[in-house]
Amino acid sequence: MKRPPTYGMLAEFDSPTALVAAAHRTHEAGYQKIDAYSPFPVEGLAEAIGFHKNNVPLVVLIGGLIGGLSGYAMQYWISAVSYPLNVGGKPYHSWPAFIVVTFEMTILFAGLSAVFGMLALNGLPMPYHPVFNAPRFAFATKDRFFLIVFSSDPKYDGVRTRQFLESLTPKSISEVPS
Amino acid sequence: MDERSEQAGGKQAPVIEPGYTFGSVTDKISAIVLTRPTSTSWFVGFGVFFLITMMMLYAIGYLFVRGIGIWGVNIPVGWGFAIVNFVWWIGIGHAGTLISAILLLLRQSWRNSINRFAEAMTLFAVASAGIFPLIHVGRPWLAYWMFPYPSTMGIWPQFRSPLVWDVFAVSTYFTISLVFWFIGLIPDLATLRDRSENRWARIIYGMLAMGWRGSARHWFRYETAYLLLAGLATPLVLSVHTVVSFDFATGIVPGWHTTIFPPYFVAGAIYSGFAMVLMLSIPIRKIYGLEDFITERHLDNSAKVMLATGLIVAYGYVIEAFMGWYSGNRYDAFTLWNRLHGPYAFFYYMLLACNIVIPQVLWIRKLRTKPLVLFVVAGVILVGMWLERFIIVVVSLQRDFLNSSWGMFYPTRWDWMTYIGTIGMFLAAMFLFVRILPMISIFEMRTLLPEAEVKE
Incomplete structure (x- = not known):
């Protein structure tokens, strides 16, 4: 199967509050396939991306x-x-x-x-993951908070998704190659 | 009231000094492992304890050649240093699980800066403890007979025996402590992977981190698993020393055959474990400049736990003495008399001084925050708890029912070499641990910062 050229669009935030708010808005905007990355467990983040129950x-x-x-x-x-x-x-x-x-x-x-x-x-161990290719992603284990919209999302569109993420006032946005 | 607003009230010393950010907490703890040059004193300390470990291996090697006869054990004292040390080490391990599991369930966030190395301490203490029953079985190469496995001999372990329960309790305890410690490390290993400049360090930490990327879904499952593990480890830790005490309490030897043993053993275990936590954390915070993370609050709280468990232990001694008199059983009464006036009476008075009298200085609030005082008191308690097990094991066996079968126990140099050797092994392992792994849980420290709170 041919993989799409991009894995997703990654937005960077500098506080857990900003990330949770952004995750809420992204989820409410109708994006289904999203994920968030944080250096520590953030309260309410899983719910914000629409993940309510684990097994x-x-x-x-x-x-x-x-x-x-x-x-x-x-x-x-x-x-x-x-x-x-x-x-x-x-x-x-x-x-x-x-x-x-x-x-x-x-x-x-x-x-x-x-x-x-x-x-x-969690699908671990997984030594390689496309999101590691994002330039600033190494800070996700230190002091930065990230939100990603996967390209597999039906609403995903290179231009419009970027515009939407920009409206959330992130610190940076980057396209993650797959 | 939650922890952060309590801090703002300024009633107690904070669990983390103000002014830190997510980044600076990360840098400060990971720098100890990644960038700080390894000091000469680390090499000297590690070298000394490594040599002591080698001495232990020598003593054990000689034991395997010559047999148990090189120790001071005899009939009637068939359980000598090996069992004393086993119980002492297992007890020390208990504080680590208490801090990481029970205090997590009780939402005591001050545990976050000491739980990682307390868990490491548990692992190394249980490893040290595990050596003793193995080498004490006489034919250690057949130690696997203790586990139920289908064999051509057609025989099985005896499940009505507390010694078999002990095999299951201690091996479960070690396994669960190991996985609990390891899953706590995974997010921090990912931090080290991303921070490290060295290619090999990146590869090794990366393999251990298993591709952790801090996804919200992962954290959600992670926190559930961690909480459930804490909930499982809590009854487990209480069961382990209970089962260890069954080894004694189900026997009919006067001084062993008593129902107070399980709670009194568990309290004693936590008592000695916190003493070891303090003995380790006081030098570590000084040497690595971690006074901002392991604050006076931690010292104070640990001292209070020692005070409380010490009083439970004292209650155990009182009940033992009372029952010796009240039971009307002449053998129980004699056990008490033998402790107070027998050949080992000096050690019984030492035990009372170390475990009951001296630790009462911890009632004084000022002394609870003086590292030097706490260090000394913790050392005294560790000696006292070792003496307690010596009194229970040796003094009870030494004079039992028939005076024709009385005897004495004198430890040999091999006993001492093995015992001191395990202390060396324990400390050498701690030296390695603080050098190659983050000794404070970085991600849990981040959650203690005020910025970690999500504002609506």
Whole structure:
């Protein structure tokens, strides 16, 4: 598939307040495929670009359930089925003694699901990304705030999108080559 | 009241001195790693602790050749320095998780400047702790038998044993601490990737940052994951020292068989952990000029946490002594008598002085902000907490039910070399950490600045 020559139009702002306001206006102007970049988590920014819900909690819940159930099942199978061992007359299925490992396995699986689930949903690791080619984008991890309109957006138009972004009074605008 | 307006009220020292911007915070912290020349004293310090680490490896190598007999352990004292040190190190690790997880859930934003190196401290402390049970098992090359895996022998671990619970608790704790620390680092690694002038540093930090670009969608999921991890790590950290205390409390040895152990162990863990945080942060803030980020407020708050947990520990001692008398059990009563008058009585009085008496100076507000005083008190507490574990492990085992089986424990030079060696390994790892990774979370410091607030 032939890629479009530009990846998107990137506007630079110098404060989180300006970025959130600009993101709101861009989203309200009907642009759907937009994203924002900031050096720290900015409150309300995800909502401003129209991203309201993420699936990390669901992944963690599933991971935790798998961990806890498999932890308990493993202990039951080992202690009561595969290798029943009479220790001081305790029942083979001595469930109170199995709670600790069940708990630890729940935490382990849920925690690893949180980390790997977050990375996977974010599409990381991704060593190369077109936005890194933008000249001032290195400041996105320091003190600058960026808003991008992707060229895949149906409303995207090289001239009119630039005019729209200029109306948001950014510090700079650049076209990101793909 | 939120943190920023509280600062404006000027009641307490701020968590970050005024006048910083997003850029200057970034530059100041990343410069320690990227541009500041490595000083001779860093090489000397790292070199010394590296040699001490080598001494530990020598002691462990000799142990593998000759066996556990080179240590002072014997019958009746089968758990000597190895278990004392294990419990001590695991406890120290707890403060890191407390700071990064529990204080995050409690929205204590002062944690942001100390959580990164407290988490690193947790990792290195748990790594130091993990060495001891491994080398104490007698045949360490078979240590993997502790994990449930299908083997041709057809046998499995015994899940009714607290020692197996401990394997799961400590390995889960290490894993979760590691990933928690690492995902906290990702945005800062991206900052270092973008700031670095050196090509290799850019490549290495870039690989570790995994292409982080600070997208709003990414931050949204990131914050959710981080919060959930904090929520998971909170019960985890409380469970770990609880399970460690089960190793003792489920036994019938007088002095071990008590229900106060779980809360008292957890409080003691946080007590010693904060002492280690202070012992590390006081020299670090001085040497790297970070007094603006690790302010008097942090010292004061850490001292208050130590004071509170120290009182819980003191309550544990009182209950132990009370139950020794109130239970009417002659063996419990004798354990108390043996602590007060037995051959190791000196260490029990030292323990009371270090953990209960001396830390009471922290009630004085002026002393809580004097770095030197805090440094000394923290050192005293670390010694005291080590003595506590010595009293619990050695003095309880030394004289149990039958006086025909009484004995004494004398540590050998190998015991000391291994113990001091782990301190060297821990500090050598800290030296490497402050040199190659940002020791303060840069992106979380940015959120503390007044400009970070989105105005409507």
